[in-house]
Amino acid sequence: MKHADIKYTNQRVEILDFLGDFQGHPTVEDVYEGVRQKLTRISKATVYNNLKFLAEKGLIKEVNVKGVSRFESNLMPHHHTICIKCGEIKDYESEQLSDLTMEVAENIDDFTIRSADVNFLGVCKKCMEE
Amino acid sequence: MKHADIKYTNQRVEILDFLGDFQGHPTVEDVYEGVRQKLTRISKATVYNNLKFLAEKGLIKEVNVKGVSRFESNLMPHHHTICIKCGEIKDYESEQLSDLTMEVAENIDDFTIRSADVNFLGVCKKCMEE
DNA sequence: TATTAAATAATAATTGTTATTATTTAAACC
DNA sequence: GGTTTAAATAATAACAATTATTATTTAATA
Structure with missing residues (x-):
């Protein structure tokens, strides 16, 4: 590429x-x-x-x-989970959500879309156990 | 409230x-x-x-x-469009996307969800005309 | 080879944010 | 009501991430 x-x-x-x-x-x-x-x-x-x-x-x-x-460098459509305690970031994939996100993105008026980011904020397993 | x-x-x-x-x-x-x-x-x-x-x-x-x-202070579920040229941020609503996002969020394993953010990055109308 | 533009290295400056500490405010108790 | 205690605030120092600056190097082009 x-x-x-x-x-x-x-x-x-x-x-x-x-x-x-x-x-x-x-x-x-x-x-x-x-x-x-x-x-x-x-x-x-x-x-x-x-x-x-x-x-x-x-x-x-x-x-x-x-x-x-x-x-x-992962250019495939995916999302992120971000732990608000420790900051850990992990990739998360939902094809359905990626598809809908892009569909919505392309239909926003007066806006030339570049990318659509979905971030899930929360607490990871390790931090929950503490 | x-x-x-x-x-x-x-x-x-x-x-x-x-x-x-x-x-x-x-x-x-x-x-x-x-x-x-x-x-x-x-x-x-x-x-x-x-x-x-x-x-x-x-x-x-x-x-x-x-x-x-x-x-x-807008606590209703909504998303944001962000212009990468001028930085303008606008609220954008898609009930369907909000719903799916929350549904996906609640089913992430080993993760206690706090919020889910969807940001659309692109170029706003005004900046496109320049 | 000479000219020109792009990229880089080194570092200064800036910005957004967090930490520190003394002071003020206000709640809780006698 | 006055005293004790904790929380909130103001002022400012410290910090970290990023951007800007400038001289130098690299590489493409003529």
Whole structure:
């Protein structure tokens, strides 16, 4: 799924690779620390710029949780459960909900849809037991 | 809709009044500036604390957009359209989507649901014309 | 090879939010 | 009513995430 109009610099390739391998929804800091293992001289600003850039190009997705940006490479339609205690984020799939969400999205007047996000906020099992 | 276990201080009453009158989804700064018209000596920390407090008590709702907290007093089930250019937020209602969202929410395993948020991201009419 | 634009690194500045502490307010008890 | 106690507030410091700035590097184009 390469895009012709995107310059695949070393930094961008490493960021994409990192996100592809990562299980979960890393923050900018996570990505920075991870990518730094290979590109020791990469700047955090570059990580910010490229995560934003790649999200705008649609190669990755941004998830904003409690004011901090997180990213994922899972582009398939899905939702998120977010624990309001520990912050854990998990993917959750409901094809029916994805379908209805997109159908509704496409019929909103005077609005050019880019994406539709469904977030379930609550308390995860582990936090409930405490 | 008064709650017995909530102390209705002047600050909290003014914040609730402000949110009730406000058309839209004000930030903490908006609320602070607004409430300051009547309670000139109110502290911004108090605004933060009470917005958080009132949201936890379920008297208002928090909407996090692009990393900044916004609040609203509309407690009816509804969604939001968010313009990625100008940041405009508008309420959007789809009973069918609200219903399905809640139904899905209640059936997520190992997760105690608190709320389910649906955000439509895209470009508003005004921004499209530019 | 020279020119130009894009990308990057390093870091300063900004913004939204949280933490701290002293003071004030108000409820609960005698 | 006065005293004790806890909660709420004001003022401000501290913090963390993000954005802006600027010089340098890289790479595409002529």
